Amino acid sequence: MSETDAYEALHGEIVAGELSPGERLVEEELAERLGESRGAVRAALLKLDHDGLVVRERNRGARVRRVTLEEAIEVLEARAALESLAAGYAALRRTDDELTELQSLIADMAKLHTAGELLAMSERNAALHRRILEISRHSVALDVCSRLHSQIVRFQFRTVLAPGRSPRSLSEHQAIVDAIATSDRRTAERAMHKHLNNVTQALISVASNRAAS
CATH class of the missing domain: 1.10.10.10 (Winged helix-like DNA-binding domain superfamily/Winged helix DNA-binding domain)
Structure with a gap:
């Protein structure tokens, strides 16, 4: 080794x-x-x-390293800015084969959601985000977001289990891929930013519920 x-x-x-x-x-x-x-x-x-x-x-x-809820929120805010930028570039730079790959990931997420395999769905979610970053060809966003994601991945696995979150997450990811499919940079940026803002709110909600229990 x-x-x-x-x-x-x-x-x-x-x-x-x-x-x-x-x-x-x-x-x-x-x-x-x-x-x-x-x-x-x-x-x-x-x-x-x-x-x-x-x-x-x-x-x-x-x-x-222990990551606090406050740090996790800051990481998500930073990712929202960088991944929105990347989604916009992905809309401009994606190939047909890359679009097909993203659509296949969405289809996998939908099947896993229907089967109730929410943690596996979250793993495909992470793969989708990673591929959008790679397809963007924005090396700085890819490098920084890869490190940021690693720091809070344990937190994000909690959010998909929040009541009602998984169907909304699927819909949000579909909107991102639809915008990339039409090469609509601004819509892709907005869709990604909205999605990660919603992840932040779901994380805060999960943390609040745990603290109250």
Whole structure:
């Protein structure tokens, strides 16, 4: 396993919640578990620190970074600005094959919604957002949003479970792809911005309900 493999393994475990917020990350233990050198693990942790997923403290090692609700909201606000820009560029730059791919992702989301597979639907949602960023060919938006998304993916899995949220989410994503299909830059930008604003409100609602229970 290389440094890259160590990074991808730890990144996946953090995003999936297998490594919990606040959990200590001991280089020696991780190296033994992953079958890698401590140097490779140390380099992976440095990169995860840069991504905002890990916090390294002097003389105390590393731990999985805790993301507060306030930080998650700020991340969503930043993503709304950047992903709206990307959706507009995607409307202008997409190929027919890329449009077909986006429409296929929407179809998958609809099937999963009907089947009640909401977490799987959320995963396809993330794939759709990623492909729109890639299709935009806007390298800065893609780079920044990829790091931002990793920081709050655990929060977003909660929003799709909010009562009534999943059909609205499906409708919002359909509107984004429809605007991209017609090469309507401004409508695509507005649709994406509206969608991520609604995700923010759903996250606040879920958090408020948890605090009240």
